Amino acid sequence: MASIITATVASGLTQSADNSGVLQLASGTGNLVTVPSVTGTAMVSGNMPAFSAFGNVSYSITTGVDTKVRFETERFDTANCFDSTTNYRFTPNVAGYYQINYIGRFQATSPTIAYVMLYKNGSMYIVGNQIMGIASGTNFDLPASDLVYMNGTTDYLEVYINVGGTSILVNDNGTTTFVSSFSGYLARAA
Amino acid sequence: MTLTEKIISLYPELNVLDFIKPDRTIVLQNDGAGDYIAKWEHPTFPRPTDEELA
Numbered sequence: 001m002a003s004i005i006t007a008t009v010a011s012g013l014t015q016s017a018d019n020s021g022v023l024q025l026a027s028g029t030g031n032l033v034t035v036p037s038v039t040g041t042a043m044v045s046g047n048m049p050a051f052s053a054f055g056n057v058s059y060s061i062t063t064g065v066d067t068k069v070r071f072e073t074e075r076f077d078t079a080n081c082f083d084s085t086t087n088y089r090f091t092p093n094v095a096g097y098y099q100i101n102y103i104g105r106f107q108a109t110s111p112t113i114a115y116v117m118l119y120k121n122g123s124m125y126i127v128g129n130q131i132m133g134i135a136s137g138t139n140f141d142l143p144a145s146d147l148v149y150m151n152g153t154t155d156y157l158e159v160y161i162n163v164g165g166t167s168i169l170v171n172d173n174g175t176t177t178f179v180s181s182f183s184g185y186l187a188r189a190a
Numbered sequence: 191m192t193l194t195e196k197i198i199s200l201y202p203e204l205n206v207l208d209f210i211k212p213d214r215t216i217v218l219q220n221d222g223a224g225d226y227i228a229k230w231e232h233p234t235f236p237r238p239t240d241e242e243l244a
């Protein structure tokens with residue numbers, strides 16, 4: 001049983017009530033949604049930021065240095081929370097838990113080891129992935145993912161990479177498929 | 191000469207893995223405006239001065 005508020009074509013808004021303590025909403029007949037008996041923010045597409053960006057302009061980096069990965073091209077950015085021009089960072093405007101995915105693509109001469117890292121608010125949050133024994137001069141992808149809490153105001157995320165070797169290039173010129181990439185979406189509000 | 195090379199020239203006992211491995215005490219970083227020392231907590235070697243790195 002439940003108290004039900006229904007929008008109908010014939011009668012407009014109707015309601016029926018009982019003492020179950022359960023509230024249901026309906027658009028038309030039979031399309032019932034039960035309102036959860038918890039405190040929280042209703043999540044709809046309009047308040048669930050999602051973005052996807054990639055970097056395909058290669059640049060040199062110094063061995064042994066945590067260097068920010070650049071993502072210059074956005075595939076989408078539903079809430080304008082990703083900066084693809086200056087800082088290459090994601091600053092979501094809704095507090096909650098974000099599923100974050102990233103790939104660092106690089107090549108180097110005589111590479112020894114490489115790390116891809118997620119930075120939160122300018123400091124390393126986690127080493128997402130590492131690789132050793134990499135072929136010299138071959139493009140390589142380091143994929144990683146994580147679920148990260150963001151406060152919806154000041155928290156931001158960036159991707160960094162550190163490679164042992166010489167003649168290190170991050171990103172791969174021109175391609176739109178073999179790229180460093182950075183994407184994420186709100187999985188659950190705070 | 192890169193920042194990494196300058197530091198290793200000052201302290202030849204160090205190698206590039208000391209700046210990469212997970213338990214590192216030295217973090218070099220580049221946010222887009224050049225390489226710099228983000229953290230120096232090496233137990234033996236003092237942080238190089240700006241003059242030494244110039």
